[in-house]
Amino acid sequence: MSATTLNRRSLWRQPSILPGFAPSLTITLVWLGVLVIGPLGVMLWFTAGLGWDGFFAVILRPRVLGDLFVSLWTAFAASFVNVFFGLLVAWVLTRYRFPGRRLADALVDLPFALPTAVAGIALSSLYAPHGWIGAMLARLGITIAFTPAGIVVAMIFISLPFIVRTLQPVIQDLEAEQEEAASLMGATPLQIFLRISLPAILPSLLTGFTLALARCLGEYGSIIFIAGNKPMVSEILPLLIVAQLDQFDYQGATAIGTLMLGVSFVLLLAINLLQAWVRKRHGG
Amino acid sequence: MAGRRALIIAALLFMALFLVMPLIVVFAEALSAGVGSYLSALADPNVASAIWLTLLIAAIAVPANLVFGVCASWCIAKFDFIGRNLLITLIDLPFSISPVIAGLLEVLLFGLNGLFGGWLSDHNIQIVFALPGMILATTFVTLPFVAREVIPLAQEQGNDEEEAAVTLGANGFQIFFRISLPKLRWGLLYGVLLCNARAMGEFGAVSVVSGKIFGQTDTLSLAVESLYESYEIQAAFAVASLLALLALVTLVLKAALEWRHRDELFATRRKTST
Numbered sequence: 001m002s003a004t005t006l007n008r009r010s011l012w013r014q015p016s017i018l019p020g021f022a023p024s025l026t027i028t029l030v031w032l033g034v035l036v037i038g039p040l041g042v043m044l045w046f047t048a049g050l051g052w053d054g055f056f057a058v059i060l061r062p063r064v065l066g067d068l069f070v071s072l073w074t075a076f077a078a079s080f081v082n083v084f085f086g087l088l089v090a091w092v093l094t095r096y097r098f099p100g101r102r103l104a105d106a107l108v109d110l111p112f113a114l115p116t117a118v119a120g121i122a123l124s125s126l127y128a129p130h131g132w133i134g135a136m137l138a139r140l141g142i143t144i145a146f147t148p149a150g151i152v153v154a155m156i157f158i159s160l161p162f163i164v165r166t167l168q169p170v171i172q173d174l175e176a177e178q179e180e181a182a183s184l185m186g187a188t189p190l191q192i193f194l195r196i197s198l199p200a201i202l203p204s205l206l207t208g209f210t211l212a213l214a215r216c217l218g219e220y221g222s223i224i225f226i227a228g229n230k231p232m233v234s235e236i237l238p239l240l241i242v243a244q245l246d247q248f249d250y251q252g253a254t255a256i257g258t259l260m261l262g263v264s265f266v267l268l269l270a271i272n273l274l275q276a277w278v279r280k281r282h283g284g
Numbered sequence: 285m286a287g288r289r290a291l292i293i294a295a296l297l298f299m300a301l302f303l304v305m306p307l308i309v310v311f312a313e314a315l316s317a318g319v320g321s322y323l324s325a326l327a328d329p330n331v332a333s334a335i336w337l338t339l340l341i342a343a344i345a346v347p348a349n350l351v352f353g354v355c356a357s358w359c360i361a362k363f364d365f366i367g368r369n370l371l372i373t374l375i376d377l378p379f380s381i382s383p384v385i386a387g388l389l390e391v392l393l394f395g396l397n398g399l400f401g402g403w404l405s406d407h408n409i410q411i412v413f414a415l416p417g418m419i420l421a422t423t424f425v426t427l428p429f430v431a432r433e434v435i436p437l438a439q440e441q442g443n444d445e446e447e448a449a450v451t452l453g454a455n456g457f458q459i460f461f462r463i464s465l466p467k468l469r470w471g472l473l474y475g476v477l478l479c480n481a482r483a484m485g486e487f488g489a490v491s492v493v494s495g496k497i498f499g500q501t502d503t504l505s506l507a508v509e510s511l512y513e514s515y516e517i518q519a520a521f522a523v524a525s526l527l528a529l530l531a532l533v534t535l536v537l538k539a540a541l542e543w544r545h546r547d548e549l550f551a552t553r554r555k556t557s558t
Contacts, residue, residue: 013365018446019456024359028371031352035424036377039389042399046392085298092295096288104296106539110303112478113531113538115485117505118524121512122306125313125521132309133301157302189287218382221487221505225512238384242492245388250397257385264380 040261047258050251058255066232067240068263074148074236075216078155079163079209085156086163086208087201093164094171108164111157116221123154124225148234150226158222159212166208170201199282203275210271217264310528313521325522330499334507334523337415341490341503342483345423349479350472353430357468358460361438362446372435378427386424387492390417414501417493426483433475434468437549441467470545474538481534485527 013021047055058064093105111119127134127145134145144150174197182192220238228234237260244253315322325331356375360368378386392398394411404411411417445467449459465472487505495501502510504527511520542549 012367013363016363016443017450018362018443018459019450020460021359021363021365024355025363025365027355028352028359028375031355032371032374032427035420035427037374039393039424040377040381042392043385043389085295088291089295089299092292096292098292100296102539104299106535107299107303109535109538110307110531113481113485113534114307115487115505115508115524115527115531117487117508118310118485118527118531119306120487121508121520121524122310122313125517126305126309132305157306160302214380218380218384219488220382220384221491238382238488241382241384241388245391245492250392250395253388254392257388260382260385268380 043254043257043261046251046254050255054251055255055258058252059259063231063235064237064240064256064259067235067237068259070148070151070233070235071217071237072263074151074155075213078152078159078216079212081152081156082159082163082212083205083209086160086212087167087205089160090164090167090171094168108161111159111161116158116219117225119157119222120154120225123150123157123222127153127226145226146228146234148227150228151223151234151236154222154226155216155219158219159215162211162215163205163208166204166211167201170204171197174200202282203279206271206275206278210268210275213267213271214264217260217267307528307532310521310524313518314525316521317518321518322522322525325516325519326526328519330502331507331523333499334502334504335526337418337501338484338503338505340415341419341422342480344419345426345483346476346480348423349426350430350476352427353434353475354468354472356431357434357438358464360435361441362443375431375435376428378425383421383425383486383488384492386489387421389424390421390493412493413495418490418501418503421489421493422483422486425486425489426479429479429482430472430475433478434471437471438464438468467548470541470548474541474549477534477537477541481531484530 050058089108093101093108124145125131127137127150129135129138129143129145131145134143137144142149144153178196179192182196183189187195218238220236220242223236224239227236227239229239231240237256241253241256241260244250244256314325356371359365360371391412393400394404394417395401396405398412411420445463446459449463454462484503485505486503487509490503491506491509494503494506496506496510504523508520508524508527511517511523
């Protein structure tokens with residue numbers, strides 16, 4: 001008995017009497033290694049094989065830079081729109097009781113559940129010049145489908161649940177006392193929201209924004225049908241990867257894939273730092 | 285309160301515009317030429333083969349990720365070791381990677397010029413642009429779904445019962461099947477539900493590695509694209525309506541699970557709200 005306890009004691013894990021640590025960790029690591037880490041390593045290795053010159057020769061192509069810019073600005077625009085509307089939807093669903101609330105709450109997850117190709121053709125049909133919404137907008141002289149605005153619309157659809165679902169538990173847990181006290185002292189609802197509720201929600205709002213942004217940047221299926229897919233204007237970076245693969249330009253596809261990973265990583269890192277700063281400042 | 289009512293109306297209008305309308309337009313377009321042509325579009329044997337392929341891919345990817353999720357939750361929730369948080373981050377990685385990159389990775393590994401491409405073509409094995417590649421790509425994008433539902437739940441539930449069972453002489457399998465699994469079952473079901481919805485609907489990752497032959501290597505999502513690109517709009521929406529029904533069934537089951545088993549699904553929220 002004492003021998004086994006001694007064996008179990010190790011530097012990198014707390015002792016436990018429960019069995020199955022080694023097999024479960026092994027399966028987890030092997031599965032993760034074979035499916036995710038290994039393949040990503042291979043992609044980085046192939047990229048390294050291109051050398052700096054080869055890598056930059058690909059990512060400095062005007063079409064790559066132009067598409068990167070399209071991907072970035074549309075993803076930021078859609079995530080910003082959802083910061084407002086996602087907050088509105090989360091607030092209304094959590095704070096107010098009204099008929100149909102549960103149905104509306106369940107519906108928030110539709111973009112998670114609806115396959116992206118279906119969302120893509122549905123949005124494309126709605127916003128096409130003769131579609132239900134497109135026809136109305138056409139009369140106002142606005143075109144959505146087959147322009148960069150179409151990309152933003154698809155991204156708004158796909159990323160809404162990330163912000164709503166991140167905010168709901170936080171809004172639920174907001175303490176009513178402070179708001180009531182402020183109200184008794186004569187603060188208007190808007191003042192209460194901006195001075196008390198919003199600062200408490202802000203870190204989670206940033207988390208939701210980050211999740212939404214990551215999803216928007218990588219999204220493919222719901223966008224390609226509604227975007228014009230015109231290089232450097234309404235073509236997103238994932239579509240360019242597919243285009244390179246279709247032309248058997250594997251080096252180009254690899255370099256762009258690595259660029260996308262790098263851009264997402266830098267953005268997520270930057271937002272995490274911003275979030276740490278916000279948390280520190282508001283003491284939350 | 286007028287302000288409250290205005291906020292509710294604004295939120296519902298936004299949801300109607302961005303969530304309800306796309307759903308309705310799928311069925312409206314699918315039935316635009318009448319029920320007869322809707323049914324005949326679905327009766328196409330290529331659609332039947334797409335349904336079969338979709339089910340087959342999900343039938344492999346989902347159980348595989350279920351086993352992975354259970355293993356990951358066991359080692360992460362039951363034990364405390366260095367690198368545990370890193371492991372959780374790595375499990376979530378496929379969520380922040382574009383599905384197109386998931387497909388690209390399979391091409392780089394198993395394509396003709398890929399890492400194993402030479403060996404595979406020598407042995408006449410085709411992975412990319414065929415079923416195995418589609419299964420691998422789907423498994424990649426759905427990898428975190430079960431794990432991320434079950435890990436926080438298992439962590440929250442703690443190990444008291446399991447440790448008691450060990451001291452009473454139960455072996456590992458008894459502990460797992462009689463104690464841990466029943467505690468996690470609703471969380472597992474919830475994860476499987478979400479995993480399955482994604483596996484059956486995945487488009488970007490499989491589109492990169494599929495041979496794109498309608499009737500042979502097309503899943504339902506890919507069939508939607510094939511039909512749409514060949515201007516068979518109504519048929520495309522007919523197939524899309526099947527996937528939309530799948531999404532609705534998923535949402536109903538998810539809502540039912542959340543409603544009936546809220547306490548067993550969201551241990552964290554129960555704690556904070558009481």
